Amino acid sequence: MTEYEAIIGLETHIQLNTTTKIFCGCKADSWGEPPNTNICPVCCGLPGVLPVLNKTVVEKAVLLSAAMHTEIQRVSYFDRKNYFYPDLPKGYQISQYDQPLALGGYLELPMPEGYTRRVNIAKLHIEEDAGKTKNEYGRRLIDFNRCGVPLIEMVTQPDLRSADEASQYLIRLRQLLRWLGISEADMEKAHLRCDANVSIRPKGADYLNPKTEIKNVNSITAVRDAILTEIERQMREVEAGNKIQTWTLEWDEESGVLRKMRSKETEADYRYFREPDLLPIQLDEAWLSEILSALPELPLERRQRFVEQYSLPEYDADILTGERSLSDYFESAVQSYGSDAKRVSNWLMNDVLRMVNERGISPAELKLTAAYLADIIKLVDSNAINTSTGKSLIEKVEQSGKSPQQIVDEEGLAKVSDQDAIRTVCAEVLAEAPDQVKNYQGGKIGLMGWFVGQVMKKMRGKADPQLAKSILEELLSK
Ligand code: ZN
Ligand code: MN
Secondary structure, three states: OOOEEEEEEEEEEEEOOOOEOOOOOOEOOOOOOOOOOOOOOOOOOOOOOOOOOOHHHHHHHHHHHHHOOOEEOOEEOOEEEEOOOOOOOOOEEEEOOOOOOEEOOEEEEEOOOOOEEEEEEEEEEEEEOOOEEEEEOOEEEEEOOOOOOEEEEEEEOOOEOOHHHHHHHHHHHHHHHHHHOOOOOOHHHOOEEEEEEEEEEEOOOOOOOOOEEEEEEOOHHHHHHHHHHHHHHHHHHHHOOOOOOOEEEEEEOOOOEEEEEEEOOOHHHHOOEEOOOOOOEEOOHHHHHHHHOOOOOOHHHHHHHHHHHHOOOHHHHHHHOOOHHHHHHHHHHHHHHOOOHHHHHHHHHHHHHHHHHHHOOOHHHOOOOHHHHHHHHHHHHOOOOOHHHHHHHHHHHHHHOOOHHHHHHHHOOOOEOOHHHHHHHHHHHHHHOHHHHHHHHOOOHHHHHHHHHHHHHHOOOOEOHHHHHHHHHHHHOO
16 A cells, blocks of 8 residues: 655735734724624725834734744735625735745654754744625624734744644744733634645655645644644545645634635635735844844754753653743742752642643743742742642742741741651551451551551641651551
8 A cells, every 4th residue: 555645835814913903093992892883994995095004013923934934035025915895895915925024944842752853944924814795694794803913924834734733833823922912812813824835645655645735723633633634634635536626624623623624715706916015024224133132042952952052852852941931930930949940840840730720821930939938848848838838838838928837837837857846746646447457467567558547647748747657557556
């Protein structure tokens, strides 16, 4: 049987998180707001209006272009992409065509299997969004709120070789967009939209077969599922001796099937021409270097540095660089703690991260500051409190905003390593449980855990469990 490989290219539309739209003063994000409440003559394309370019859109797009290692064009142009559709009141979309903001570039994908896939970028440009139509009350309704929302369109080369690589691209792109602070990149809210071009060929071949385009996929899982389904369909067609038609397909998430939408328009149908109402975007050195001064260390670079500088396992480094504010939190906790970054990483990944995820907040918003976390680990290191008290302090500091030391003092949480105090309680526990003592002495030594538990309970968790255990052993051997 022939072995096949998939050839996948992705086209993404990224909604930028600017305050206002790209060519007018309307609010850019109107998610969840009533239809047609966030519009004006400019974004609805009434006759006689003129677009004015939002400078922030260019700046955010330049940041992404730099992070994607593209060649940023010093001069780029806007063009009109003409088509008729009810959600496009102007009859054309202002986009960029043959002279876009950026060309080339790449994104590296470290795959869970251990290899790295480099995905090359064909082009990156700025454009405006269209509105949306929906079926309701037995009618087709139009909402123009999204008209003029700023988008970046980014197209990859057909460099992806599996559905997993495609979903990894979206995971890394989403991480990068949030890291740069230029988009919320929430696929469910259409901040990040993706169309996938898919074809297959015998493994090792160097030609390209006709491809299909999958549209309307709105989660990373859905992109993966839709591509897997399409690869399997194409394999069945080819095995049956049929040709692949260049269809546009729509993914129906509920039933898990792809439906044929329409045969694809060619670019000539759009009759692109230069937008006469806007000047070209000119990036002079001064403006460019001002924008690029805000470019942070990128997630994959920081991940690599964490491995080298702090001797962290790649697993830890990957999680700790999942989000920029988490990386910042980690580094500032390591600085306060002073040594052993791996110990900080363990506390952070096990206990703090769980709390962050449960509450759906960013590490920057924690009342448990990085310095407080370092304080808690130091209290455990110095034997002032035991580990379980340390873990409960994480919650308590977060709830109260008080310092760990203050809570330890107020609640009397300091570990009791006083031999006599523990000895008294151990004796009490044994005196109250004559049956268990008999069983233990008769050979059921598994009961030791229960005895220790009783001591900890009586001492409200403050006893040193090791010490309690050795005292119990001593008393029981008598
Ligand atoms: Zn407007
Ligand atoms: Mn587009």
